[in-house]
Amino acid sequence: MIQSLAYIGFASPGHAEWLTFGPEVLGMQIAARGADGTVYLRVDDADHRLVIHPGDDHALAYLGWGVRTPEDLAEVAARVAAYGLDVHEGSPELAAERHVAGLSWFVDPWGNRHEIAWGQYRHPGQFTPGRNISGFVTGEQGLGHAVLVVPDMAAANDFFTGTLGFRLSDRIIDPPLNAQFYHVNGRHHSLAIAEIPDAAGFQHLMVEVGSLDDVGTAYDMCEERGVPVVLTIGRHSNDRTTSFYLYTPAGFHLEYGHGGVVVDDALWEPATYTSTKIWGHRGTPARDELPFAIFNQPKEA
Numbered sequence: 166m167i168q169s170l171a172y173i174g175f176a177s178p179g180h181a182e183w184l185t186f187g188p189e190v191l192g193m194q195i196a197a198r199g200a201d202g203t204v205y206l207r208v209d210d211a212d213h214r215l216v217i218h219p220g221d222d223h224a225l226a227y228l229g230w231g232v233r234t235p236e237d238l239a240e241v242a243a244r245v246a247a248y249g250l251d252v253h254e255g256s257p258e259l260a261a262e263r264h265v266a267g268l269s270w271f272v273d274p275w276g277n278r279h280e281i282a283w284g285q286y287r288h289p290g291q292f293t294p295g296r297n298i299s300g301f302v303t304g305e306q307g308l309g310h311a312v313l314v315v316p317d318m319a320a321a322n323d324f325f326t327g328t329l330g331f332r333l334s335d336r337i338i339d340p341p342l343n344a345q346f347y348h349v350n351g352r353h354h355s356l357a358i359a360e361i362p363d364a365a366g367f368q369h370l371m372v373e374v375g376s377l378d379d380v381g382t383a384y385d386m387c388e389e390r391g392v393p394v395v396l397t398i399g400r401h402s403n404d405r406t407t408s409f410y411l412y413t414p415a416g417f418h419l420e421y422g423h424g425g426v427v428v429d430d431a432l433w434e435p436a437t438y439t440s441t442k443i444w445g446h447r448g449t450p451a452r453d454e455l456p457f458a459i460f461n462q463p464k465e466a
Contacts, residue, residue: 166232166233166237166240166241166330167230167231167232167241167281167329167330167331167349168230168231168232168233168305168307168349168350169230169231169305169306169307169308169349169350169352169355170228170229170230170231170307170308170309170310170311170355170356171211171214171229171230171231171265171282171285171307171308172211172213172214172215172216172229172263172282172285172308173214173215173216173225173227173228173229173308173311173370174215174216174217174218174225174226174227174229175216175217175218175220175223175224175225175226175415175416175417176217176218176219176220176222176223176224176226176415177217177218177219177220177222177223177224177414177415177416178219178220178221178222178223179217179223179414179415179416180202180203180204180217180218180219180220180414180415181202181204182414183204183206183217183414183415184198184204186392186413186414187204187206187215187295188294188295188296189295189296189386190296190383190386190387190390190392191295191372191383191419191421192294192295192296192297192298192301192374192379192383193206193207193208193215193294193295194206194207194208194292194293194294194295195207195295196212196213197213199218201218201219202219203216203217203218203219204216204217207291207292208292208301208303208308208372209292209300209301209303209304210287210288210289210290210291210292211264211285211286211287211288211303212264212285212286212287212288213264214303214308215308215370217415223415223416223417223459224416224459225277225278225366225367225417225459225461226278227270227278227279227280228277228278228279228280228311229263229265229268229280229282230279230280230281230282230329231282231283231285231307232281232282232283233283234283235266235267235283237283238267238268238269238281238282238283241269241281241329241330242254242269242271242281244328244329244330245271245328245329247328248324248328250271250272250273250274251271251272252269252270252271253269253270253271254269255267255268255269255270255280255282260282263280263282264285264286265282265283265284265285265286266282266283266284266285267282267283267284268280268281268282268283269281273324274320274324275313275315275316275321275365275366275461276365276366276461277313277365277367277461296382296386297382298374298375298376298379298382298383299374299375299376299378299379300374300375301372301373301374301375302373302374302375302423302425305350305351306350306351306352306355306373307350307352307355308370308372309352309355309370309371309372309373310352310353310354310355310356310357310370310371311355311356311357311367311369311370311371312344312356312357312358312359312367312368312369312370312371313356313357313358313359313365313366313367313368314358314359314360314361314364314365314366314367314368314458314460315358315359315360315361315365316360316361316362316363316364316365317360318343318345318358318360321358321360322345322358325347325356325358326347330349331347331348331349331355331356332347332348332349332430333345333346333347333435334346334347334348334353334354334403334404334428334433334435335403335435335436335437335438336435336436336437336438337402337403337437337438337439337440337441338437338438338439339438339439339440339441342359342441343359343360344357344358344359344360345357345358346403346404348428350428351427351428351429352373352425352427352428353403353404353405353406353425353426353427353428354404364458364460365460365461366458366459366460366461367417367458367459367461368417368418368457368458369410369417369418369419369420370417370418370419370420371406371408371419371420371421371422372419372420372421372422373406373422373423373425374421374422374423375423376423377407377423377424379423380398380407380408380409380421380422380423381398383409383421384398384409384421387409387411392411392412393411393412393449393451393455394409394410394411394412394449394451395410395411395412395418395448395449395451395452395455396409396410396446396447396448396449396452397409397445397446397447397449398445398446399442399443399444399445399446399447400442400443400444400445400446401441401442401443401446402438402440402441402442402443403436403438403441404425404426405424405425405426405443406420406422406423406424406425407422407423407424408420408421408422408423408446409421409422409446410446412451412455416456416459417458417459418457418458
């Protein structure tokens with residue numbers, strides 16, 4: 166029933182930096198500015214996909230998953246409630262803020278807020294890139310993908326597949342990395358989970374652009390502006406995306422890439438990989454110096 170990662174929101178003391186970082190580095194468009202300083206960013210015809218709220222600390226505020234109809238929303242909500250979590254119906258005011266027709270929300274067992282929404286507002290032909298790029302790969306594939314840190318892979322897999330209906334794409338076992346990747350549409354994965362004992366949180370957001378040149382010019386822009394690059398340009402083994410990773414002013418890592426494979430459920434066979442990369446993706450000093458994730462709770466020693 167979940168169709169895509171429709172939108173995502175963060176809180177950060179660096180929210181105002183996104184007024185320039187979003188358009189000038191990433192090529193996103195400023196869609197609006199909230200009265201409290203919230204920055205709404207557009208990457209396609211959707212009213213907005215990425216939201217950075219003011220906050221005292223860096224935090225994942227919510228993940229917004231899109232469904233087709235109010236009936237689908239009700240069914241997902243019922244399944245989450247049957248799992249044992251409290252599900253809250255979003256008020257008309259919250260739906261208006263998210264620019265959707267309706268939504269419900271819950272907090273997963275690892276402290277992440279998920280919103281299930283239908284009827285996302287669209288404005289055909291109104292997206293203008295913040296800098297000269299070909300655009301973003303979205304549409305039925307949604308915004309991109311999100312990667313969560315979980316303390317127990319088996320429990321998280323059961324929840325995301327059994328309750329929310331995500332479908333396994335493949336997995337990477339490269340100790341200490343233990344990660345699984347899930348799709349809900351043609352995008353290789355809209356969600357991935359990586360296991361770290363005694364920790365939970367948000368690791369990175371991926372956005373896909375229309376050409377390899379868009380990736381390269383963003384990489385140059387990061388070097389010119391001193392934006393921390395945490396992984397150099399490389400190509401992944403599983404989704405075949407060519408990308409690099411940077412550290413954003415909102416405290417999360419962002420993968421900026423091109424060329425991901427498209428999943429056809431009629432033919433797709435989940436595989437196991439023993440490396441994240443075919444080539445590249447070398448760690449930089451910034452990777453060692455900066456937080457690996459926005460953790461929901463302190464990681465125990």
